[in-house]
Amino acid sequence: MKRKISKTFINNLITYAIVIIAFFICKLALSGDIEGFKMSRSLKGQLIPICVYIVMAVSLNLTVGISGELSLGHAGFMSIGAYAGIVASQWLGSAFPEANIDVVRLIAALISGGIAAGVAGFLIGIPVLRLRGDYLAIVTLAFGEIIRNLINCLYVSVEGGTLHTGFLLTSPLPGKKIIAGPMNTSGIDKLASFDAAFVVVLIALFVVLNLINSRSGRAIMASRDNRIAAESMGVNVTKYKMMAFVTSAALAGIAGAMYGLNTSIEPKKFGFDTSILILVFVVLGGIGSIRGSVIAATLLTVLPEVLREFGSYRMLVYAIVLILVMLARNSVFVKQILSIVTGCIKLIFKRSRRGEAS
Amino acid sequence: MIQFLSHIISGLSLGSIYAIIALGYSMVYGIAKMLNFAHGDVIMIGAYVSFSATQYFGMHPIASVVISVIMCTILGIAIEGFAYKPLRKATSLAVLITAIGMSYLLQNLALLIWGANPKSFTSVVGLGTLSLFGGEMHITSETIVTVLANIIIMIALTTFINKTKMGKAMRAVSEDKGAAELMGINVNLTISMTFAIGSALAAIAGVLLCSSYPSLMPTTGSMPGIKAFTAAVFGGIGSIPGALIGGLLLGLIEILGKAYVSDQLGDALVFAVLIIVLLVRPAGLLGKKVHEKV
Numbered sequence: 084m085k086r087k088i089s090k091t092f093i094n095n096l097i098t099y100a101i102v103i104i105a106f107f108i109c110k111l112a113l114s115g116d117i118e119g120f121k122m123s124r125s126l127k128g129q130l131i132p133i134c135v136y137i138v139m140a141v142s143l144n145l146t147v148g149i150s151g152e153l154s155l156g157h158a159g160f161m162s163i164g165a166y167a168g169i170v171a172s173q174w175l176g177s178a179f180p181e182a183n184i185d186v187v188r189l190i191a192a193l194i195s196g197g198i199a200a201g202v203a204g205f206l207i208g209i210p211v212l213r214l215r216g217d218y219l220a221i222v223t224l225a226f227g228e229i230i231r232n233l234i235n236c237l238y239v240s241v242e243g244g245t246l247h248t249g250f251l252l253t254s255p256l257p258g259k260k261i262i263a264g265p266m267n268t269s270g271i272d273k274l275a276s277f278d279a280a281f282v283v284v285l286i287a288l289f290v291v292l293n294l295i296n297s298r299s300g301r302a303i304m305a306s307r308d309n310r311i312a313a314e315s316m317g318v319n320v321t322k323y324k325m326m327a328f329v330t331s332a333a334l335a336g337i338a339g340a341m342y343g344l345n346t347s348i349e350p351k352k353f354g355f356d357t358s359i360l361i362l363v364f365v366v367l368g369g370i371g372s373i374r375g376s377v378i379a380a381t382l383l384t385v386l387p388e389v390l391r392e393f394g395s396y397r398m399l400v401y402a403i404v405l406i407l408v409m410l411a412r413n414s415v416f417v418k419q420i421l422s423i424v425t426g427c428i429k430l431i432f433k434r435s436r437r438g439e440a441s
Numbered sequence: 442m443i444q445f446l447s448h449i450i451s452g453l454s455l456g457s458i459y460a461i462i463a464l465g466y467s468m469v470y471g472i473a474k475m476l477n478f479a480h481g482d483v484i485m486i487g488a489y490v491s492f493s494a495t496q497y498f499g500m501h502p503i504a505s506v507v508i509s510v511i512m513c514t515i516l517g518i519a520i521e522g523f524a525y526k527p528l529r530k531a532t533s534l535a536v537l538i539t540a541i542g543m544s545y546l547l548q549n550l551a552l553l554i555w556g557a558n559p560k561s562f563t564s565v566v567g568l569g570t571l572s573l574f575g576g577e578m579h580i581t582s583e584t585i586v587t588v589l590a591n592i593i594i595m596i597a598l599t600t601f602i603n604k605t606k607m608g609k610a611m612r613a614v615s616e617d618k619g620a621a622e623l624m625g626i627n628v629n630l631t632i633s634m635t636f637a638i639g640s641a642l643a644a645i646a647g648v649l650l651c652s653s654y655p656s657l658m659p660t661t662g663s664m665p666g667i668k669a670f671t672a673a674v675f676g677g678i679g680s681i682p683g684a685l686i687g688g689l690l691l692g693l694i695e696i697l698g699k700a701y702v703s704d705q706l707g708d709a710l711v712f713a714v715l716i717i718v719l720l721v722r723p724a725g726l727l728g729k730k731v732h733e734k735v
Contacts, residue, residue: 226712228709355667403542410524
């Protein structure tokens with residue numbers, strides 16, 4: 084007797100397969116082995132940001148879709164991860180200047196970014212998860228802005244393996260500046276690579292998909308669907324909501340660390356707009372659908388690049404596309420047309436199968 | 442002491458602007474149950490319209506304010522009819538994302554029409570400065586007009602909501618949409634009306650904001666928008682006195698925080714106070730507590 088393979092398992096496999104195939108197609112395009120199949124320069128620069136945004140979208144989907152809490156401050160965790168990662172990698176670099184340990188530095192940056200954001204997520208989660216609905220959304224927004232404001236006043240420099248930190252400074256710190264308040268980070272070693280970013284995407288997918296299909300994941304979803312029923316069944320709602328929130332924050336921190344080691348960043352980058360951008364990925368991809376988040380994050384990061392030929396109309400077109408997609412997804416008229424079309428396709432498939440059978 | 446007093450006065454002035462914007466947020470949330478993120482950008486459009494009317498067409502400042510109010514009212518109704526009405530039955534998140542798309546759209550339209558460079562907005566009031574205490578304290582005419590406008594708007598709006606038939610319809614729709622419809626209230630018209638009032642207020646707020654802080658850019662509206670929104674939540678979203686108190690407190694905290702704590706941490710302070718208030722009173726200062734039925 085054949086063991087029945089569960090539907091979710093197949094679904095997850097499809098998600099992994101899409102990501103892995105996309106990675107190899109990108110690799111092929113990067114190598115330029117095939118004539119006429121080459122990646123444009125601007126698209127090449129987008130590869131690591133795409134991976135970062137995929138991780139961000141997947142992690143936010145864990146909070147918004149699986150745990151059911153609207154979070155508007157996800158970019159805050161990203162910035163904590165980014166700055167923690169920068170500090171860790173630069174400190175290691177200056178403490179061991181001789182050793183060639185780029186990979187170790189990258190991994191250390193990712194881990195410390197994840198841990199820092201996870202701890203922040205835990206601390207923020209204590210008050211935030213006491214609230215519900217729109218109020219919870221506002222408080223996450225407020226925390227996102229507070230984090231951005233605090234980092235705006237943070238100064239860190241490194242000198243021969245020792246770190247100097249300062250807050251709200253007027254006089255400059257000794258040594259090499261790493262984080263300079265509201266200014267762009269400069270002189271950071273670009274340790275991020277597309278391969279590493281791809282591995283991070285796989286890890287994020289693995290963590291989130293396995294969490295969803297575990298006992299804890301079911302508890303998280305039960306508390307989302309009906310808090311009272313879940314509580315009366317003995318589910319510790321606060322604990323599981325916190326688990327989802329902290330995991331999501333830690334993954335965002337890892338993504339942020341990767342981002343900070345790729346381009347020069349400034350605190351302004353991680354404001355409300357970025358949080359909203361990631362929320363747009365999640366909602367357009369389908370709330371609760373991890374594969375949807377991956378696809379939406381990829382398409383919407385590439386879209387502004389593709390729209391570059393529109394010149395200054397680029398973001399206008401982006402906004403119009405966004406509104407039209409939302410209208411199309413939710414309007415009754417479009418839904419009816421879609422159901423007719425899918426009905427026709429199903430009918431054709433059935434006919435052809437019947438034809439094969441007979 | 443005099444310095445403290447002048448901080449209080451500029452805090453009240455900024456708070457009045459927040460309160461007027463917060464009213465728009467609060468009314469729309471109360472009736473349509475949606476966060477209208479494009480509201481901050483309507484403020485910006487209102488300021489730009491007034492700016493263009495005076496700069497390019499040489500109109501009188503007061504006339505430019507009237508034009509700006511009319512344009513923003515039309516814009517508000519158009520946004521609601523085009524983007525939000527088809528989504529009446531959709532999830533609140535879908536509406537939220539559409540509102541964000543609308544906000545991007547307005548910002549980029551403004552960017553195309555007026556360019557990215559900051560425009561220097563000439564105050565529509567311009568009556569000089571009032572000097573008190575032998576010239577030790579200055580109150581600009583903009584400050585006085587802003588506070589007065591806020592008081593007039595609050596009184597007018599409270600009267601409108603409580604005394605007129607339309608106001609009654611609005612209260613009914615915000616209480617229970619279905620029941621209101623059964624009683625013969627035109628829900629769609631009521632919601633459009635709410636957007637019209639909110640956008641007209643946004644135009645006034647935009648002109649007042651740019652009269653006090655004269656740099657005008659396509660992103661001018663977003664930060665005041667977010668802050669006014671927190672002000673609405675602070676006071677209890679859906680409540681008009683709540684928007685007033687929330688706005689004024691937020692303005693005071695911001696100005697005093699910037700003056701006495703740290704210039705750069707003013708915003709962080711505002712949001713920290715918001716978090717503490719929401720933790721102690723989860724429905725805002727004047728919000729009604731909704732009991733959950735099991």
